[in-house]
Amino acid sequence: MSGRDANDTLRSDGEDALRTALDEGEFDPAGMLDPDRDLKIGSEAEVALRVIEDLRERYGEITYSEGELWFWNRAHWEPLTETMLLPFIRKYDGQLVVPENGASSSTWKLSDRVRNGVQKLIAIELRDDDFFKDAATGINVKNGFIEISNGEAKTIPHRAEHRTRHVLQVTWNGSVCAEPPEDTLLHTLIEGCFRGDLDAPQKAHALAEVAAAALLGLGTKLVNPKAAILYGQTAGNGKSKFLGLFRQMMDERVTSTLTAQQLGDDKMRATLPGVLLNTADELGASAIRSDTFKGAITGERTAARQVYKVPITFSPMAQHIFATNTLPPFSDGMDAGVLRRLHIIPFNRTIPEEERIANLDRLIVEREPEILLNWIIAGALRLIAQDGFTQIPSAAKTLNEWMSVSDPVEAWLNDEDVVEITGSSSDFIRVKDAYTSFKRWSETVGLSPSNVPWQKAFTQRIGKLNRSDISVIHKRIGNVILGIKLTRHTSKCDGNTGLRDG
Structure with missing residues (x-):
């Protein structure tokens, strides 16, 4: 040298x-x-x-x-x-x-x-690529760091080793409230969105937990990380107010607004390092790339290209919240890995004009920051105790509807009234007959003709499921699907198919 x-x-x-x-x-x-x-x-x-x-x-x-x-x-x-x-x-x-x-x-x-x-x-x-990887679990506020452990929340002094990158502009008063007081704007927002819903408490709890996951930096660190999907088919149901509420409570340096489709763009991903909360007002109509969506939700290490800078490699940590009126498809199908990454919060009620308050999200952040923080800390305690978000009973129906739109082939396979999966090689049905059953099922569930794949795509999707109990092979009678029986909508088939006549 x-x-x-x-x-x-x-x-x-x-x-x-x-x-x-x-x-x-x-x-x-x-x-x-x-x-x-x-x-x-x-x-x-x-x-x-x-x-x-x-x-x-x-x-x-x-x-x-x-x-x-x-x-x-x-x-x-x-x-x-x-x-x-x-x-x-x-x-x-x-x-x-x-x-x-x-x-x-x-x-x-x-x-x-x-x-x-x-x-x-x-x-x-x-250079230290992992400097922020093991940031402490807590919420940084003006009067200290709120440490959450052993079912308790307490304030300790700010420390460099906490690895926090923003301060919530509020002073914590030491209180926790799972249900905001009735005379508060926050209560007005929650009650107005979910009035009449049997699972309204679960929805409110889930929203507080999602906000807590972002503030705590736990978006990708939970055992089962999920993106929150605020779904409502009509306008004026309040979901955009919650998006605005969560955005405004945090420093803009730790927030971003990428759509689910943009997560697949390596230039757009370059805005995600250090981001704790990513929100988007719409999921969009175009198909979502399953692999990049799952990777962003779970925090898989990824590469990104900064404009005029060298490429970087990082582990995303953001909690993702998407609001949507429609349910877009996934380009590679809605497999079990995608399903595990979705936490749907349905917004069913259209809030009447006379009940609406202009800029309600901003007013809550400005006038009730302590109440908002206390509500989120209650969510944080639940989130850590449960190691996940509160389940919402009515979300299952929406998830099934989404699967029908996004991956109708798998939805057909999972409909026990139509298909019985036996996994036995002695049970099989011709692809032609399976496709006939699938098309009749699609009509029954009200699937749009534009979302019904042709027979070739139907067959390819079956083959890409990577299931050990189902496969597509060629027999003397043509291409067949091994391991299934049809329980209804069954065509008259060759006796060698092993199917009951329908």
Whole structure:
């Protein structure tokens, strides 16, 4: 390594080699720093180390994670923006370079290329991809960090090791309320949305728990992470008010508004690092990619491309909430993995005009922040105790309807009044007859003709189910589906199909 500095290693061998060299101590940062501030080498690497020292002197602990520099501001971790960083680099423009080997001195000159190189070296030196991965479970508020454990909530001082990235602009008074007082705007919103619903309490509890999952940073850390789907076919049912309520209570730096379809776009995903809450006013009509949707909900490590920046890899942590009037299909079918990721909260009541309050969501955040927080903390205690969201009895019907639209083939297979899955190779039916049954079933359940696949697509979907008890094979009588019987809508078939005549 004689005659080479860290900048030479970066240029010739790349970032990984430089990071390894720094880790192994091949370059001594202390030896490159001089109390008199004169530069000894004049390389980008030397300036980068000087800038890091200056940043630490000004901001204390700093790190680089998920594509950004961060510093601890005594209440939460805050991005150290490029605007904040550049003056620390520019101060070395024109700095005297006095080599220790007696060579002639010179001045350090700053250019766009050099600045980019210094910034890149700073990121390499401070990079910690998992810095925020194990953030503490709690809610950061103005008067401290609300720690939730052992069925209790208590306030402790803000600490850097909590790894929080925002502060809820409210002071907690130590109270918890599962049901907001009747004279509050929050109660008005909840009661107005779910009046007359037999499962109104469960719906209200689930909404508080979803908000808690976002604030606690548990969106992807639950045993069974789910996206909340606020579903109501009519307008004016209040679901948009809850979306607005949850958005406005949080710092915009930890919120985003990606649709389910945009989760499949690697450029759009670049906005998700550090986001605790992602909301969208509509799921959209186009098909949702099953794989990227499930990955975002469960926090699978993913890559994203930032505009004009290097690609990043991160683990999403957002709780997703989508409001919708329609139920879009999933491009790869609505398999069990997708079903496990959906928590539907039905909004059935259209709120009469005379009951509506303009800007109700904003008014609650402005006038009742403590009540809102107390309601959410009650949800947080339930969420952690249950390790999941409160179940809503009426949601099952909506989920079945969605499956019929999104994956009608699997919905037909799961209808026990039509199909009996035996898993036996002695039970089989011709694909042609199965498709006839499927089409009759589609008419019975009221499926739109546009959502009914052709026979070829029907057969392909059966084959892609990856079930050990069902398969499509070719026999003398044609293509058949092994492992099922039809219980009604059955055509007269060859006796070798093993089916009862319908």
